[in-house]
Amino acid sequence: MPQVFTIIFAVALALVSLASPPALAQAPAPAVAPSAPTAVQAVPGFWDPRRRPDRPDLTRITVIRFLTETDYPPFNFTGPDGNPAGFNVDLARLLCAEIKVTCTIQMRRFETLLDSLAANRGDAAIASMAPTPSIRQRVDFTDPYYRAPARFVARKDTVLPEIRPEYLEAKKVGVIAGSSHEAYLKAFFTDAVIVSLPNDEALRQALRRSEVDLIFGDAISLAFWINGTDSDDCCAFSGGPFTESRYFGEGIGIAVRRGNDVLRQALNWAMFRIWEKGQYTDLWLRYFSVSPF
Secondary structure, X not given: OOHHXXXXXXXXXXXXXXXXXXXXXXXXXOOOOOOOOOOXXXXXXXXXXOOOOOOOOOOOOOEEEXXXXXXXXXXXXXXOOOOEEOHHHHXXXXXXXXXXXEEEEEEEOHHHHHHHHHOOOXXXXXXXXXXXXXXXXXXXXXXXXXXXXXXXXXXXHHOOOOOXXXXXXXXXXXXXXXXXXXXXXXXXXXXXXXXXXXXXXXXXXXHHOOOOOEEEEEHHHHHHHHHOHHHOOOEEEEEEEEXXXXXHOOOXXXXXXXXXXXXXXXXXXXXXXXXXXXXXXXXXXXXXXXXXX
């Protein structure tokens, strides 16, 4: 399973400067990508419009063999027709269409992806892979195309529009034991009563049963829980997203073999283009009805 939901996917979203310590800065309201007048929610923009990449030489690319994971919904999964599906898969297809090359997508177990790239069984891995220092020794990464912030969730009758450490004094906050989210709470929310729980199910049940006042964790998985039947419409995000990369990761990019700058630059250019044209916005809204941001 990718590390995105434990160490979590630096990106163009800048942190606002607040009176609290820099690591506590919550991300500003994300910009809606251009050409998206029908968007019903704010869509995060991971590209700086002031840093438009130059069009690279695409003549050396005739096919892109994408690798992705077998079972990590909504990012990668097997569709009803037996073919690869998910956010990452649809993004890969958009990139190939923008570059105007043939695109193949193979599904493999996550732990085999790096070896498959090294053995030239694929050209790029688009599988929610977090660029940790050890992984960077084996592959190069494109610019980030998404990240998962951390957020608080409360029961709907106790939601706060903003969260600061002083607001949670003596409040019981549930978090998964041993996670980066727990480390963040222990570092900056020292007056909260931190309740460490073993897994996602225990965390969410504790909130539903009012055993804790809030829970803190990966915003993408929490967004799907909030919008799903398991939550029984109990809860909602409280406050805004926290995006400190030291705790929650640098953002998720596409992995390519070390030194393959031709493909890496082509993918960076194509990602900016599909964001600029509003296609990334459409893709995001298709998969995220409750925004993690």
